[in-house]
Structures are given as structure tokens and as C-alpha cells.
Amino acid sequence: MKHSRGGTVTSEGTRAIHAGHPPVRPGGPFTDGPVFASTFHMSGDPDGPYQYGRFANPTWTALETALADLEGAAAAVSFGSGMAAVSGALLALAQPGHTIVLPADGYPATRTVGTHLADRGVTVRHVRTDTAALAAAVPDADLVWLETPSNPGLDVCDIPAIAELAHRHGALVAVDNTLATPLGQLPLALGADLSVASGTKALTGHSDVLLGYVASADPALGDRIRAWRTMTGGIPGPMEAWLAHRSLATLHLRVDRQTQNATALAELLSAHPGVADVRYPGLPGDPAHVLATRQMRRPGCIVVFTLPDADTAQRFLAALDLVAEATSFGGVHSIAERRGRWPGDDIPAGFVRFSAGCEDTPDLLADVTQALDKALG
Ligand SMILES: Cc1ncc(COP(=O)(O)O)c(C=O)c1O
Structure with a gap:
């Protein structure tokens, strides 16, 4: 160009x-x-x-x-x-x-x-x-x-x-x-x-x-x-x-930070015994990883995972401090929601869609960790 x-x-x-x-x-x-x-x-x-x-x-x-x-x-x-x-x-x-x-x-x-x-x-x-x-x-x-x-x-x-x-x-x-x-x-x-x-x-x-x-x-x-x-x-x-x-003008900065945060979050969630079915194309071992690596340059900001039921997912969302419960994704602010609150998707009741924002990674991980502790007891 x-x-x-x-x-x-x-x-x-x-x-x-x-x-x-x-x-x-x-x-x-x-x-x-x-x-x-x-x-x-x-x-x-x-x-x-x-x-x-x-x-x-x-x-x-x-x-x-x-x-x-x-x-x-x-x-x-x-x-x-x-x-x-x-x-x-x-x-x-x-x-x-x-x-x-x-x-x-x-x-x-x-x-x-x-x-x-x-x-x-x-x-x-x-x-x-x-x-x-x-x-x-x-x-x-x-x-x-x-x-x-x-x-x-x-x-x-x-x-x-x-x-x-x-x-x-x-x-x-x-x-x-x-x-x-x-x-x-x-x-x-x-x-x-x-x-x-x-x-x-x-x-x-x-x-x-x-x-x-x-x-x-x-x-x-x-x-x-x-x-x-x-x-x-x-x-x-x-x-x-x-x-x-x-x-x-800031797209590359934002998507790079979101990718870094989403990757760290996916790793944290995958290692947590109370969290099931973590999906993130950037995670080695994810069913989409090989193909994503071939055709994508950045795997994106969304991480999805499943908590035991809808109540646990809502408790998790309510316990988040830095991360707001909201629909949509891709913003500089991390947000999350229980996707089953909307009709149309074939997903479990405790399915959470998490959009990693641009916060400093340790702050984001600390917030998710304390909210999981509270939700899962
Ligand atoms: C994959 C995808 N395509 C299209 C849309 C529609 O975009 P908008 O809300 O800007 O109309 C959305 C909204 O969430 C989406 O996730």
C-alpha cells in the first residue's frame, strides 16, 4: 500500500x-x-x-x-x-x-x-x-x-x-x-x-x-x-x-492486548476444576486450534466455558468486580454474560461467553479467580 x-x-x-x-x-x-x-x-x-x-x-x-x-x-x-x-x-x-x-x-x-x-x-x-x-x-x-x-x-x-x-x-x-x-x-x-x-x-x-x-x-x-x-x-x-x-488507529493495539488477556484467561479457566468445556481457538488442544492457526493471525477476544448450572453462572457474574455483565464483545472493557439468557443458541444453562478487554492481565485474572471462588464455594 x-x-x-x-x-x-x-x-x-x-x-x-x-x-x-x-x-x-x-x-x-x-x-x-x-x-x-x-x-x-x-x-x-x-x-x-x-x-x-x-x-x-x-x-x-x-x-x-x-x-x-x-x-x-x-x-x-x-x-x-x-x-x-x-x-x-x-x-x-x-x-x-x-x-x-x-x-x-x-x-x-x-x-x-x-x-x-x-x-x-x-x-x-x-x-x-x-x-x-x-x-x-x-x-x-x-x-x-x-x-x-x-x-x-x-x-x-x-x-x-x-x-x-x-x-x-x-x-x-x-x-x-x-x-x-x-x-x-x-x-x-x-x-x-x-x-x-x-x-x-x-x-x-x-x-x-x-x-x-x-x-x-x-x-x-x-x-x-x-x-x-x-x-x-x-x-x-x-x-x-x-x-x-x-x-x-488503535485496532492492532487493542486486539493484541485482548488476545493476550483471552489466552491467559483460557489457560486459567482450563486449569480450574469447577469449570468445564473451555473453548478458545488460541489454546493449544482446542478442537479449533490447528485450523485457526492456519488461517487466523489472531484468535480473538472471546473465551467460552461452562459452569455447573445457570445459578452458579449468575453467581459468578454477580461476583465479578472489574468485569461487567453485558451482552456484545470486543470492547476495551472486559464483559461477560450467561448466553442462555437469550433465546436462539443450543448451549448448556451454565454457558458463559467472556469477552476479554484491554485491562492489565493480572487485574483481570485476579477478578475472575475471586469470582470463581465465590460462585463455586
Ligand atoms: C457474528 C455477528 N454478526 C453480526 C452481528 C450483528 O451486529 P450488530 O449488533 O452490530 O447489528 C453480531 C452481533 O452480536 C454478531 O455477533
Whole structure:
């Protein structure tokens, strides 16, 4: 990449700092401010990149340039939330008569979009995040939607193998890259056609923004999804787009610290006699570890584990001091929740999803240790 400050930059952290920003100019800021505009002055026939606020905005352009750079994409299209991006991609691409494969064990709202598609003549097959099971479903499919690692089970499937098979059968492959972020995994470089994500999570990382995006390897596919967004209006606000872009500059620092904390936490939990079924793709011995090591550069911030029952899990969550009980993941603050409080996931009652934040590791481990002591007695 020829970055805005001059010179060729290939390392991802440096790129995350500079991506999408204009070259520095005398007296100029390092980051242009958000452009708040519902319309732009334009004479005569429609002309120029900025015409009306639902079509395009300079703050989105800067963010989308950065996201395309980090995802290695021809085009990135930002949306007002992860679900706006997921539904935008699915609705723009799935036609009546098509067959699509959706994760049986992924984020439940994606399956809910699938039920709407099924009502409109799309055949929807739910397949768990397992390479062999997915490979068996690929030959009939027009679009294969992967979520790897899956939320919340943290299973991993082989993106290059599925993409190669899907392309041989004329199918498109989309990967929900929410958990990994482009610094953890590059779906397009691994062969996928689309990388779709909620930017609400680790990408922006401060629990103050809802955002989503679709990054496409093919400019024409990107144009289709952009046209869908223009028509349906699932756009981000300029302030959210600006906050998201500003957050990218610390993405590598945050995901590195989260990985360090998640790894330490997974090790602590695995050694604890009262905790069962600890899953973290970064942990040697985890069923996803070998594949994750092959296709991911960072295994992410989520660790999941099971306490004996729902009451014990709630006692654990209540006893945490530093870590707040909250849904979502990927922020600088560590949070955790008993996932079974929501419908939609096939998990035990005592299943806890823990999102490791950026606190100092000893503080985090001390808090979890004292809360386990209190919960398990
Ligand atoms: C894997 C995954 N995809 C998509 C979404 C939806 O994102 P948002 O809440 O930004 O709409 C989520 C939300 O948790 C998610 O975990």
C-alpha cells in the first residue's frame, strides 16, 4: 500500500493508523472531521460523488477506503449496524429459487433473516461450522455463509477449502468476520467473495458505536451491495462512521492486548476444576486450534466455558468486580454474560461467553479467580 504519508507500508498496524486518511498538509488536522450533510449543492444533471446524504458521504468514503485497505478488498460498503450489513448482503444476493447455506450455530439474527428469505422463495439450509458438513452442502448452494469462528461456540471451518469447492460449483462465499476483525483474519485473501462484519464489536472496540460493513473482492458485487444500501437506507450516521474510522488507529493495539488477556484467561479457566468445556481457538488442544492457526493471525477476544448450572453462572457474574455483565464483545472493557439468557443458541444453562478487554492481565485474572471462588464455594 502507498499510504497517505508517503512510502510503501505493508505492516498491518501501521496501515490501520493511516488507512483512509488524507496526506498531512500544512496547518491541516491529522483526521478530517465528520461531514454532517443530508444533501450537497449540485447544479443541473446529477453529477459528482456527493449528491444526497443517503447515497454517499465523504466521512463514509474515508472509512470505506480504510476498511477496503485492511480487508484487502476492491470495495467496502458501510452500514448502520452489523445486521444491516448482514441483511443487506443476503437480500441483495439471494434470489427466489436460490439455495443458501447459513450457520446453524452462528449469530441467531442471521438465521432470522434466513426465515424471511425462506418466505420469499429461497431455500435455506442450516449447517454447523464444520468443514466436512459444509462441504457436503456446497454443491447445491448458490451462496454459502460462514461464521468462523462461530459465535458463541468458537468453532472454526476451513475457508480456503470451502471457497475452492464453492467456486467450482459456481457459488459465492461470504464470511462473517465480526469476531476476528481484518487484523485477525482476511477472508478475501483466503478465497471468500465477501467479508461481512459488525463493526460494533472489536473493530470499533469502545462500546459506543453501532456499525457494519461488507467488503467485496469483486467491484461489481460491491456495487450491487452499495445500490441495495442506497435504496433501502441502512446507512451509518456520519458521527458513527467518523468514530469507527478513528478507532481503527488503535485496532492492532487493542486486539493484541485482548488476545493476550483471552489466552491467559483460557489457560486459567482450563486449569480450574469447577469449570468445564473451555473453548478458545488460541489454546493449544482446542478442537479449533490447528485450523485457526492456519488461517487466523489472531484468535480473538472471546473465551467460552461452562459452569455447573445457570445459578452458579449468575453467581459468578454477580461476583465479578472489574468485569461487567453485558451482552456484545470486543470492547476495551472486559464483559461477560450467561448466553442462555437469550433465546436462539443450543448451549448448556451454565454457558458463559467472556469477552476479554484491554485491562492489565493480572487485574483481570485476579477478578475472575475471586469470582470463581465465590460462585463455586
Ligand atoms: C457474528 C455477528 N454478526 C453480526 C452481528 C450483528 O451486529 P450488530 O449488533 O452490530 O447489528 C453480531 C452481533 O452480536 C454478531 O455477533
